[in-house]
Amino acid sequence: MFFSGRAHEEDTVVAMLASAIRRDISFSILHPDQKLKIDALRQRYGGSNHSMREALRMLAAEGMVEATSQRGFRVTSATEDDLRDILLMRLEIEKLGLARSLERGEVAWEARVVAALHAMSRADDAVQQSPDDVTALQWDNACRDLTIALMEACASPRLIELSDKFYNQSRRFRLALLREGRIDFAARAHRHARLREAILKRDTKAALQILDEDIAADMGL
Missing domain, CATH: 1.10.10.10 (Winged helix-like DNA-binding domain superfamily/Winged helix DNA-binding domain)
Structure with a gap:
């Protein structure tokens, strides 16, 4: 002992x-x-x-x-090639995870996604009003929580683990965009509203297309 x-x-x-x-x-x-x-x-x-x-x-x-x-x-390096390679992996993994979650997730999963989207909206507002290191970290955590919520009903712990790995590798690119004032928060809010609607309708094709757009924007591409 x-x-x-x-x-x-x-x-x-x-x-x-x-x-x-x-x-x-x-x-x-x-x-x-x-x-x-x-x-x-x-x-x-x-x-x-x-x-x-x-x-x-x-x-x-x-x-x-x-x-x-x-x-x-x-x-590790942070070149343009690194950025595009991480984007490739995030798109493949997170879209697969969301597709599986849409197949398997119950109403409780929908509620957790809606809650994560609401928390993300609050974090977006907070970091725009007070863009310091504390709110930036809270905002980044809200981004991560949303990614987790979208995938958590996929029934694959290994897929979730891979998602977390490449999400962490993408953080410095996303936080650099925030620091440089290069995030279009209005477009981001519109995407998340569309994503919420597609998930509640269980429209997999639309949800995956919006997620594709959101991840690319999240990494500045």
Whole structure:
């Protein structure tokens, strides 16, 4: 039991470190291709050598950082090719997840999607009125919650896991659009209203087309 408790505590520390580094990559505080040195990261985020290495391995599995040939780590690149490749994966995975959710989801799933869309609308309003780091993070979390809600009735945990992986890889592109004032919130609200209507009507063709448009806009393409 003693060792089990220590292992649980270590897992918690690793998860917290990974979350903090993931956030700072998403907000471009840690830049694309930046080398991630263990000692410097420990000074900034805390943790032991072991916990920091485990956090970086976790982020490497998510595609947020890369292991180098010298057994170190760096932030993954963020080129135009990276953007288009992540967009491709998000479109394939999230459209498949939504299609399966529309086939399998019950009324309770519809209600969760409507609630997520409402929360997204509130977050859109808040980040426009007060575009600081706190509201930006809340807005990004609302984006993620909507993605989860759309897919959660797909009956495939692995598909959901893949969606989360590529969603996290897309965050820095979306937050850069927000930071640069390049998001058309009026068009976004219109898309989400159409998406809500298509889902409630169980119009799969329309819902997938709108989701395609929304993900592309979400990543600036």
